[in-house]
Amino acid sequence: MISELKDKPKKYPAFIIMAIVIILDQVTKILTRAFTLEGHSYPVLQNIFGDTFRFTHLRNTGAAFSISLSNPAWNRVFFVSATVLAVVFVLYLLRHATNKIQVIAFGLVLGGAIGNNLIDRLFFGAVTDFIDVDFPNIFGLERWPVFNVADSAIFCAMILLIIDMLFIKSTPVKEVPPNEINTKEL
Secondary structure, three states: OHHHHHHOOOOHHHHHHHHHHHHHHHHHHHHHHHHOOOOOEEEOOHHHHOOOEEEEEEEEOOOHHHOOOOOHHHHHHHHHHHHHHHHHHHHHHHHOOOOHHHHHHHHHHHHHHHHHHHHHHHHHOOEEEEEEEOOOOHHHOOOOOOEOHHHHHHHHHHHHHHHHHHHOOOOOOOOOOHHHOOHHHO
16 A cells, blocks of 8 residues: 555646746746847847747737637637636646646646746736747648747647656556555555
């Protein structure tokens, strides 16, 4: 029974990852708002990469790909409410995580969700996006939609969760109530 308890991954790394993502996300957005004009694009290493990488300061009141409701106030209420529900659900999933990849992924999702949808929408009314990359002809898009650090964290988390689902064999860990642990095994 004790070995079953030892196999369950520690959850605190998820909160460290979450904090790192939130800090990186908010610092980069503060710098973007302070040093770039909204709606303007600035090429990054244009001599080397041409127009592939740019900083483009945008405010997004909608969701990914600027999908939104017709009213910015409704957007704000809807996305903040949806984020609170999502954070609660991810915390539940984290509690039942069976391996380190899941812990890392859930930390990335929490950091991205809190950084983007809670902090930005509550304090600024919209999400600040600034990473602008030209991926050649993906999905027929001329350029990929502008994104930020929080979006990247959520994307990386989804990749990790897909890898986990497809390639990692997790056996559920049985939680043993403390009163059922045999003290002779200790």
